[in-house]
Amino acid sequence: MPNPSLFAGLISLVAIARRAELWPNPEPCLGNCTYIHDPSVIQRSDGTWFRISTNGNIAIATAPALVGPWEYKGAMLPQGSKIDVVNEQEIWAPDVFFNDGLFYAYYSVSQIGLQTSDIGVATSETAEPGNWTDHGSVGLPTKTDKSNYNRIDPNFFIECPTCDPYFQFGSAWNDIYQTTLKKDFLSWSGSAPVQKAYNSTLPPSQDYASITEGSFMFWWNIDGKKYYYLFFSSGTCCASKDALAAPGDEYKIMVCRSESVNGTFVDMEGKDCLTENGGTLVLGSHGDVYAPGGQGVVVDPDNKGKIALYYHYVNKTIGYEYEDFQFGYNYIDFASGWPIVVAS
Template sequence: MWDLRKTAIVLGLLSVSKALTFRQTSSYPPPEPCTGNCTFIHDPSVVRRSDGTWLRFSTVGNIAVATAPALTGPWTYRGALLPQGSTIKLRDDQELWAPDVFFSNGQFYAYYSVSKSGFQGSEVGVATSVTGDVGTWTDHGSVGVPKSTDYNIIDPNFFRECDTCDNVWTFGSAWQGVYQTSLSSDFLKWSGEAPHQVAYNSSHPAHPQDYPSITEGGFLFWWEVSGTKYYYLFFSSGACCNAANDLEAPGDEYKIMVCRATSPTGPFVDANGKNCASGNGGTLVLGSHGNVYAPGGQGVIVDPAVNRVALYFHYANPSIGYAFNQFLFGFNYLDFSSGWPVVTA
């Protein structure tokens, strides 16, 4: 979740014809269909339960929870993951953002950010549930990653390739970008491993601002291509959630980038071989196009219904509006045959 979203709550509408004069065009396919509760979605995290039920968790409302029989829906809002908020108390106006949920050891783990726009003293908490249903979650408080002036502790992502593999815990937004560390064996606390930087962009966008390009929302996913196992670090870059009359210059708005490595801890490089931590690397996966503006807050999951890899995200539709509460849930399928993820119909 972009924690510098200075205009996130500003409402505004812009016609499609006017919007498209400012947005880049491409050959990206439109998002796959979404039915039911598909609006007011930011930073979604999607998992599939063993009974076939899909669960979606997202920013706003103390982590909104929705369920569906398929990735396309129909999605039904079920309530808040933490109706009373977090046991972490940082400030009176704090919000819960950017959940990341996975299943292991017979239960679901949900990592969530506690923050406020522009606030660097954030923390990430963790809650657990056997079923994932609303009303069954136990909050365990902060995972205890130490604070630093180098990073902000939001946008968590847990990765473990197998039941006996070491875990990798990715986090970070703005400041010096995306970092990695690990958690304890019970996945509830920081392991003590010093965080290391894995993605950062020091360049300044063309749109006037006094800070470098936003790099955030790291998400790890592995895939084997022609006998080589690659670890893909997806991340969001650019500005999210601007008002209709204050849109970023084309290309500077939110978009989904990727780098890859042969180890889950890097070093990660882009398709041109540029290092993603020290060389401003990053290969574009999905940018604004047609009725899709500022896609980001992404995750990746295998959809067993079609045996394909799905990239899911939030985005704005210019024909609906750019307001924070008008952002939508979307997803597209990915093709990894080239060694790099390509969005396909």
């Protein structure tokens, strides 16, 4: 009798291959486009674009347009974070937004494989290096018996100036959770984190459940109906060329949606993304593009208000090493009710 899990895996690979035929290459990127991980992108009121990313105590680059040319400017926190998790800790996965004259950047403090992580926040009036104030931890509680999470990969979401500020986070150890912050956006509200997305699938190449991480919330109106889209990265990130995950298990960008900011989030087939391993594939490996992830979404006013999906990825012709990772972006179309990657 055929192995059902193997059969399902083969069907999944066929579906990915068919979608890969339709995905365009990343849009051009000029200037400093290499050594990029977990980018967060925002445009300042003067038209300058900022890209804030992992490495070098949070790297800041600027450009006159999303295409570039990108220029590295310096570190957001040159002296590191106020947070003290462990010796030789690293600062990862920033998430930046702007409100009422201030830029806010949330960041993770951790080490690979470490669960005793934390999330901090820094603010700036200009977003330029040398102008950031580190406020330290936002105060999320550590894991409990009922909430076994990892405090990394922060994502801030607010729908309107008077709306509640929602906060998504999490990775391995039960994946993605949601809570809220206080109105100052600097500290946890005290609302218990609630699990929102989880994948229990056990890839054949590992003895732990598939990783779901890097959540990013975005809302959009479709024919007068509002949907909340929970983007996330799924699979194995950042493997060297001689230790790649099995095909289909590498990093990829997924999405679930809900009619409420709190969920329940489901995929295109109606599968629950918390209890049924749901998730619709948005972008995966194709051509010379391998393992896109660490994504975010931004409206590009310089290109007729199109919506851009940005991410990091490996270009197979350049290399798979950590320093080889590229900054990429594509435009997406929500006309079908789901984000579809399209050529510009």
